Amino acid sequence: MVNGAVLANNLVVLLFFWEGILATLFAMILLGREGAYKTSVKAVVLVGLSDLCMMLGIGLTAHLAGTLAMDQIHLPLDSAGSAAFLLMMLGALGKAGAMPFHSWIPDAADDAPMPFMALLPAALEKLLGIYLLTRICVDLFIFTPGSSMSLLLMTIGAATILFAVMMALVQKDFKRLLSYHAISQVGYMILGIGTALPVGIVGGLFHMFNHATYKSCLFYTAGSVERQTGTTNLKEISGLGRQMPVTMVTFLVAAASISGFPFTNGFYSKELIFDGALQTNVVFYLAALLGAFFTAVSFLKLGHAAFFGKPAKNLAHVKESPLPMLIPMVVLAAACLAIGFVRLDVIANLLQPVLGQATGTGEVIGAHTNWLLVGISVGVLALAALDHFLGFRKTGSGLKAADHFHDAPVLRDIYRLAEKKVFDPYHLGGYAVRGFAAVSLSVNNAISWFYDVAVVGAVGFLSAQLHRANNGTKTRSLGWALIGVLIVAAIFALSL
Amino acid sequence: MNDWTLIIAILLPVVFAIPALAAGTGAKRWPSAMALTGTALNFILCALLYGRKAVFFAPWGGFGIDFSLKLYAFNGLILLVAAGFRCCAPCIARLSSKKSPYPAGFTRTCC
Structure with a gap:
């Protein structure tokens, strides 16, 4: 994987081997102590996030350069070029373990x-x-x-x-x-x-x-x-x-x-x-x-x-x-x-x-x-x-x-914040994910309530009212039929 | 002209890694020996490749997605250094895993 990533001359080939290294990283941490899977997941999330940036960067770079061949790309850093550079750079920084993709390393x-x-x-x-x-x-x-x-x-x-x-x-x-x-x-x-x-x-x-x-x-x-x-x-x-x-x-x-x-x-x-x-x-x-x-x-x-x-x-x-x-x-x-x-x-x-x-x-x-x-x-x-x-x-x-x-x-206050993992993007991401999950759950519950309670209740209520209005006797049925004929006749008369 | 040595450089560690990883937990010595041999051969191959210029090109997925490899001075150096460090790891892993609290499987993954 390492040899492939280093020798790659096509951005997609580079990405293929790059992701292979991420899989190896996951497996290697997993071989550690009991409970190491948490760290391996953390590493995959953080490095995977940077790799996602790199994927977007590769797409944008290829679009701007009109080729995926690495030896033919030499883009200027204009607005679109800067965006492509930034995304590719984040991919490289994630692999190197720079901030803000660093926090899996001490855990590992x-x-x-x-x-x-x-x-x-x-x-x-x-x-x-x-x-x-x-x-x-x-x-x-x-x-x-x-x-x-x-x-x-x-x-x-x-x-x-x-x-x-x-x-x-x-x-x-x-x-x-x-x-x-x-x-x-x-x-x-x-x-x-x-x-x-x-x-x-x-x-x-x-x-x-x-x-x-x-x-x-x-x-x-x-x-x-x-x-x-x-x-x-x-x-x-x-x-x-x-x-x-x-x-x-x-x-x-x-x-x-x-x-x-x-x-x-x-x-x-x-x-x-x-x-x-x-x-x-x-x-x-x-x-x-x-x-x-x-x-x-x-x-x-x-x-x-x-x-x-x-x-x-x-x-x-x-x-x-x-x-x-x-x-x-x-x-x-x-x-x-x-x-x-x-x-x-x-x-x-x-x-x-x-x-x-x-x-x-x-x-x-x-x-x-x-x-x-x-x-x-x-x-x-x-x-x-x-x-x-x-x-x-x-x-x-x-x-x-x-x-x-x-x-x-x-420094004491900064250390206190650091010890609470305030500077750990994975930890902060965890809060964001939990918040998003709570909002999603609330929306899901609201939709379930609408269909399971509100709609069922409304249909039940209407059904009961209709049942009361027409209890099946011949007189009621004829009465409603007559009302229906009158309504149709009225509509017909009004449309003339 | 395609230089197949570049493909060998990619496949060589895989060839040694697969049997080493596939070995059951009962296998003690030979997975480590495979890892050590694989990394050592990889280092020798990278040393031979260092300083050379080579390309490998094969059309692959279309839309400009080709299986393209290129060896030049910079990545040849990176390749060699990386191979050197990978060569050290199985020795240390084999020894340190004897008394360490970790399972011995790491040695096999060094390829």
């Missing part, structure tokens, strides 16, 4: 098997969603910097970064925290591609590959912890670093990468995105920077809570995971570092050629370091470390070191 982290999380939401879904988004922006439509669609895409990206990272910050479960970061990192990719600048697009694509590397590694470390301890609840695990040193080291490398620590792959792709965002609008740059700060804070919390501090007494027997499980983690962690060192080769040989003309000049993107931006990014990481240190000193717990954000005056 609770219910679905860990390898599923490492494979689908962390790697494959992002790859496919961002792949389609790039094709929409680079191939199918004439997408220019500063256009309304560019700004819309960047706004969605920035909102996804901030909302998801703020939710990740207060999570107390290893897998749930990672799942919110999987959403947040999609925001960076969308922000980068949304700039429509070569530096942003290449940054977004580079971040997509890097994200697949470090996020898979992080989910595998969570899987390793779950396998050895039987839980991912951060309140129940602590000080695992001594017992699981390889898991801890791979976690630290991947966490440094996702936080944008210098010399890791995540650092370089984020810098490209920052550069693109700053060239477009400083607000988007600040949003991305704020996201980087919260990402670092939450991973300091997670690493501290799980691998440092006093080991939990009930986990004294825990040992390192078996070698075959460690190999993929070590390979992915090594890739996080290695890609950082060979970034220019990766960009020049793998990413820039695939975009062809879209990258503009033949110069390698990212070859010139913007030291000011690097300095600011490093400063943000230092601030995150300081914040964690102060939070730890205040609470005495690594897990609670970021709780002051949860209790901050304005």
Whole structure:
């Protein structure tokens, strides 16, 4: 299915394989814990909704372009083109797990098997969603910097970064925290591609590959912890670093990468995105920077809570995971570092050629370091470390070191709303569906009452009256017959 | 000219997935072995396809709905990376499912 979706050159063929992936997603979540069907239904509803948008977008695009062949479509973003772009974009964002189609991912982290999380939401879904988004922006439509669609895409990206990272910050479960970061990192990719600048697009694509590397590694470390301890609840695990040193080291490398620590792959792709965002609008740059700060804070919390501090007494027997499980983690962690060192080769040989003309000049993107931006990014990481240190000193717990954000005056109310699932479109959709169902039921009851009670009653009443008027005696029958003759004669007389 | 390798790239995971998924719950090792072999072969095929340009075209439903596939630099790269990640998953799934609270069926679906 994945191969078919990636190779498709016809919009209907793409849709066929795209929906096949949705069916696979449903099946894979269903294999999880008892009760996982609720999450699988949620995933199908949310991703299916975005796919519905994509279907409409495909129809409109085909109508405007006069063809379904993807390599022949290159539409301008006029009013109808913008509508087609918007619908296709929603389809891609749904697959990538961006807002507002994101809320199944944290639930899947609770219910679905860990390898599923490492494979689908962390790697494959992002790859496919961002792949389609790039094709929409680079191939199918004439997408220019500063256009309304560019700004819309960047706004969605920035909102996804901030909302998801703020939710990740207060999570107390290893897998749930990672799942919110999987959403947040999609925001960076969308922000980068949304700039429509070569530096942003290449940054977004580079971040997509890097994200697949470090996020898979992080989910595998969570899987390793779950396998050895039987839980991912951060309140129940602590000080695992001594017992699981390889898991801890791979976690630290991947966490440094996702936080944008210098010399890791995540650092370089984020810098490209920052550069693109700053060239477009400083607000988007600040949003991305704020996201980087919260990402670092939450991973300091997670690493501290799980691998440092006093080991939990009930986990004294825990040992390192078996070698075959460690190999993929070590390979992915090594890739996080290695890609950082060979970034220019990766960009020049793998990413820039695939975009062809879209990258503009033949110069390698990212070859010139913007030291000011690097300095600011490093400063943000230092601030995150300081914040964690102060939070730890205040609470005495690594897990609670970021709780002051949860209790901050304005954020407290936002978190309260988020905990009530006010920002979950599936939950809100549930209210809407229930409301619609109640109205439909009332209408149905009214129609039933009309036919079952009102009509039957009226007919019964009329029948009784007629029965009283003509009780079957000869005199009554003759009387009514005479009245009828008189009425007919009167009508006849009046019509003359 | 049609390049049938693209069709093989689509069918190869399916060929390995069907017996792996069809296996009963009693089958322990071979569905996982099928999943691992399928994903590994898929990765090798995607690695061979990387850097190539190929097309496959067959008229299908009419009204412009044709079975059209195209391989070029960008999707070749995506194909390769996706195949790489799918290759890792069966190993991890097989190991983690031994002690995890989930059923072992996930390994089979990795194709």
